[in-house]
Amino acid sequence: MRSVLPILTVLIAIVAIWYAGAVWMNSAWTLAQAERAEAELTFGEVVADTMRQERPRLPAPHQVAAELKNTVIDKKVTSKRSLVFHGWITLRSTLAGFALGTVVGLLMAVSIVYSRVMDMSLMPWAIISQTIPIVAIAPMIIVVLASIGVEGRGVPKAIISAYLCFFPVLVGMTKGLRSPDAMQLDLLKTYGASGWAVFWKLRLPSSMPYLFTSLKIGIAAALVGTIVGELPTGAIRGLGARILIGDQFGNPIMIWSALIAAACLAAGLVTVVAVLQGVTLRRMGFGR
Amino acid sequence: MGASLADRGEAGSAVIAARDLDLTFQTNDGPVQALSQVDLDIGKGEFVSFIGPSGCGKTTFLRVVAGLEHPTGGEISVNGMSPDEARRQRAYGYVFQAAGLYPWRTIAGNVRLPLEIMGFSRAEMQRRIDEVLALVDLSGFAKKYPWQLSGGMQQRASIARALAFDADILLMDEPFGALDEIVRDHLNEQLLSLWKRTEKTIGFVTHSIPEAVYLSTKIVVMSPRPGRITDVIESTLPQERPLDIRDTPEFLKIAHRVREGLRAGHAYDD
Numbered sequence: 001m002r003s004v005l006p007i008l009t010v011l012i013a014i015v016a017i018w019y020a021g022a023v024w025m026n027s028a029w030t031l032a033q034a035e036r037a038e039a040e041l042t043f044g045e046v047v048a049d050t051m052r053q054e055r056p057r058l059p060a061p062h063q064v065a066a067e068l069k070n071t072v073i074d075k076k077v078t079s080k081r082s083l084v085f086h087g088w089i090t091l092r093s094t095l096a097g098f099a100l101g102t103v104v105g106l107l108m109a110v111s112i113v114y115s116r117v118m119d120m121s122l123m124p125w126a127i128i129s130q131t132i133p134i135v136a137i138a139p140m141i142i143v144v145l146a147s148i149g150v151e152g153r154g155v156p157k158a159i160i161s162a163y164l165c166f167f168p169v170l171v172g173m174t175k176g177l178r179s180p181d182a183m184q185l186d187l188l189k190t191y192g193a194s195g196w197a198v199f200w201k202l203r204l205p206s207s208m209p210y211l212f213t214s215l216k217i218g219i220a221a222a223l224v225g226t227i228v229g230e231l232p233t234g235a236i237r238g239l240g241a242r243i244l245i246g247d248q249f250g251n252p253i254m255i256w257s258a259l260i261a262a263a264c265l266a267a268g269l270v271t272v273v274a275v276l277q278g279v280t281l282r283r284m285g286f287g288r
Numbered sequence: 289m290g291a292s293l294a295d296r297g298e299a300g301s302a303v304i305a306a307r308d309l310d311l312t313f314q315t316n317d318g319p320v321q322a323l324s325q326v327d328l329d330i331g332k333g334e335f336v337s338f339i340g341p342s343g344c345g346k347t348t349f350l351r352v353v354a355g356l357e358h359p360t361g362g363e364i365s366v367n368g369m370s371p372d373e374a375r376r377q378r379a380y381g382y383v384f385q386a387a388g389l390y391p392w393r394t395i396a397g398n399v400r401l402p403l404e405i406m407g408f409s410r411a412e413m414q415r416r417i418d419e420v421l422a423l424v425d426l427s428g429f430a431k432k433y434p435w436q437l438s439g440g441m442q443q444r445a446s447i448a449r450a451l452a453f454d455a456d457i458l459l460m461d462e463p464f465g466a467l468d469e470i471v472r473d474h475l476n477e478q479l480l481s482l483w484k485r486t487e488k489t490i491g492f493v494t495h496s497i498p499e500a501v502y503l504s505t506k507i508v509v510m511s512p513r514p515g516r517i518t519d520v521i522e523s524t525l526p527q528e529r530p531l532d533i534r535d536t537p538e539f540l541k542i543a544h545r546v547r548e549g550l551r552a553g554h555a556y557d558d
Contacts, residue, residue, distance in 0.1 A: 183384050186356055190382040191402045191453075192375055201401065205392045284392035285433040 015061055022060040026050035029057070059253045067257040080237075083261045089238040090226050091265060093154060097161025098222040102215065104162060105169025112170075113177040113203070114195075123174075130167050134160065134228050141229075153235055161225030165218040172214025176207025209286060212277035219269045227262060239265070303367060303457060303489045304330040304353055310361030311348060311515075321514035322348040323359070328508065328517065332456075335483055335490045337500035338508045339546060340553065345515020346493045346508075350459050353491060354382050366457070378406065380457035381450030385465055387442035389434040389449075396421070396430035399449045406453055420448040423482055440471040444478070451486070458490045464499070476502055477531060484527070497550075498534055501525075501543045509546055511553020519549035 023046075030049040034041045041049070051060045059067075068083070075082035108126065111118040141163075142156040150156065180202050188198050230240025239262045246254030309326040312319045323345045330336050338346035351357040352364060355371035366374035374380065381402075389398045396417050403413045421427050424444040434442055443463055450458060464472045476499060483490055494500050500507050501523070509519040523542060525533060533539055 183386060183388050187382065187384065187388055188405070189356060190354055190375060190380070191405045192378070193405045197405050201405070202390075205390065208392070285394070285435070286391055 018058075018061050022056065022058045023047055023050045025057040026053055029053065055250055056252055059256050063253050064256045064260060067253045068260060071257060072261070083239075083242070083257065086237060086239050086242050086258070087261055087265055090223070090230070090240065090262070093157040093226040093229070093238070094161055094219070094223045094265075094269070096154070096158035097225055098165055098219050100158055101162035101165035101218060101222060102169050105166035105214070105218070106173055108166070108170050109173035109177060110199075112174050126167060126170055129163070134164060134225060135232055137163070138229050139232050153230075153237075157226050157229040157235075157238075160229035161222045164225035164228075165222035168214045168217040168221060169211075172210045172217075173207055176210025176214075177203045179206045179210065205284065208284060209281060212273065212281065216270050216273045216277070219273055220266050223262065223266050223269060302329040303332050303334075304328070304365070304491070306349075306352075306362065306364045308362035309349075309352065309359050309364055311345075311352060311357060311359045323352070324514035324516045326362070326515075326517055328520070330489060330491065330506070332489055333487050334505050335480075335492065335503055336506045336508060337492045337494055337504040338510060339494055339497065339500045340510035340515075340550065341495070341512055343512035343515065344510040344553070345512070346510050347461050348515060349510075350461055350491055350493055354380060354459055378453050378455050380459050381453065381455045383443075383447055383450045383458065383460040383463045385462045387434070387439075387446040389442055389445055391434055394431050394433055395426060395437070395445050395448075398434070398445060399452050402449060402453050408453075416452050416454070420451045421445075423451060423485070424448045425478065438471075440467050440475060443467065444475065447479075447482075451482075451488075456489060458488045460490065460492045462493050462495070465494070472496075472499070473531060479503065480529060497543050497546050501539060501546060502529060502531075502534060507542070507546055509549035509553070511550070518553045519545070521545055521549075 027046050027050050030041070030046050030053070034046075050056070051062070056063070071081060071083040075084075077084040077088075079085060108118075108122060112122055113119075138160045141160055142153075145156045145159070184202060184206075185198070188202055193201070226238070227240035227243070229235075230238040231244055235241040235244070239258045242258035243255050246252065246258060306326050306328045309323050310321070311323040312321050326345070326349060328349075338349060340346050348357060352359055353366060353371060355375040364371060367377070367379050369377070369379075389395070390401070393401065399417045399420060400413055403416060408416070417430065418427070421430055424447055426441065426444055426448060429437060429441065429445075434445070437445065447458075447460075447463065464475050467475065480503060492500075492503060505523050507519075507521040507523065508517055509521065510516065511518045521542060524538060525542070
């Protein structure tokens with residue numbers, strides 16, 4: 001219970017700064033309107049107006065909250081205006097991309113740990129792949145996939161998402177699979193253990209703490225990848241599409257509510273992985 | 289090349305026989321001679337300690353016996369075979385400096401590890417786990433995780449793990465080095481009684497003179513640069529060794545000779 005106070009303090013501070021920012025950024029428009037109408041506004045009137053503009057530069061928190069309530073709770077989930085509907089589209093691609101990225105990252109980590117050639121040849125490309133901006137590569141992935149006959153946006157989005165999320169898994173698992181020390185490897189050698197046994201009985205279990213840390217980063221990256229995959233591709237469904245449409249129609253409240261929804265989704269996904277991590281590691285006896 | 293060694297081994301019932309053993313490590317600072325002309329026979333059922341300052345090659349010798357290092361000269365046989373063959377036939381259990389238990393396995397699970405790798409049946413595994421845990425006095429701790437045990441108990445569990453597949457030879461590399469003296473005394477006593485009951489051949493690396501004298505039937509004194517044997521002392525102590533045997537004149541005499549051997553090895557070093 002003692003941690004409630006600091007958490008609330010930070011939350012209140014964030015909301016306060018947000019409100020202050022809304023007043024500061026939106027007042028220019030209010031004042032310009034007033035000038036045009038040749039009206040004198042009191043400070044109170046200016047502040048009140050910055051809170052209820054239809055197209056504010058920075059929507060106030062309660063405007064975003066109202067939009068969220070409207071699009072999450074009031075709309076039917078099958079409606080094209082429901083954020084739950086768009087969130088589900090994004091979540092589906094994120095999970096597919098996360099699964100794909102994790103498998104690819106794992107396989108690459110195993111091959112890198114077991115083969116020096118792979119370590120020398122694969123690792124540099126993996127690093128280079130992450131230096132290319134995802135927004136630049138996303139449209140190309142869609143074009144290439146479309147030209148080989150992959151229809152729809154689900155698969156390309158999952159691949160773009162996997163493109164971002166394989167890397168933390170690769171790096172974490174490479175380190176994790178290499179984490180057993182010389183003594184532990186020698187011990188298995190004295191048993192005449194096969195490489196197979198060394199992997200399953202020592203390397204893989206040793207890497208579990210690394211795996212879950214990587215998965216936490218990976219799933220957040222997968223969500224970012226999916227949203228980015230929805231942005232430059234003219235998608236009409238998904239949280240990324242909502243951000244894009246909000247931008248095109250000059251509707252910041254829509255953008256911000258989609259952003260908040262994406263953040264909540266990310267927090268939820270990371271929490272799920274964290275809970276899995278806690279349960280698994282405690283059951284494996286790592287918890288101490 | 290191993291034939292003559294094997295013959296000799298049977299004749300003198302030497303389980304481990306080394307002739308003119310050399311081992312040179314290539315390092316960035318040039319070659320380092322870890323072992324030079326090591327000649328040694330270890331008979332069945334002997335308790336042999338290797339003592340000497342760090343860098344004298346005592347651990348390296350043990351690793352050569354285990355096939356974890358390969359000599360650059362000379363011959364070595366274990367049970368009349370090359371160390372690699374002996375390892376494949378599970379001739380020895382190895383206990384390292386640190387217990388090295390897997391944190392994700394219970395004590396029983398850790399002891400089961402070599403048995404799983406060697407493909408024992410489920411029932412046989414359970415029988416052996418119960419047996420060796422009783423042998424090291426850890427019967428009630430099978431379901432505990434390593435972090436729930438003290439350092440001494442963890443090391444006992446690692447000894448149980450090395451005993452689980454019932455190899456005739458037990459190689460121990462400073463197994464009690466990280467433990468405090470009281471725990472150490474206790475474990476020494478237990479190790480001695482375990483050795484008596486199981487009749488294993490034990491190779492034991494240490495840098496404690498009292499530990500070496502108290503435990504061994506044979507003490508091998510080594511010195512560094514190059515790593516070599518300077519003295520081999522056959523213990524005259526009786527089989528039955530209560531802890532207070534360490535105050536007897538005979539004990540002190542042997543300890544004195546070990547100390548002299550260590551000093552001789554160091555003499556032209558300073």
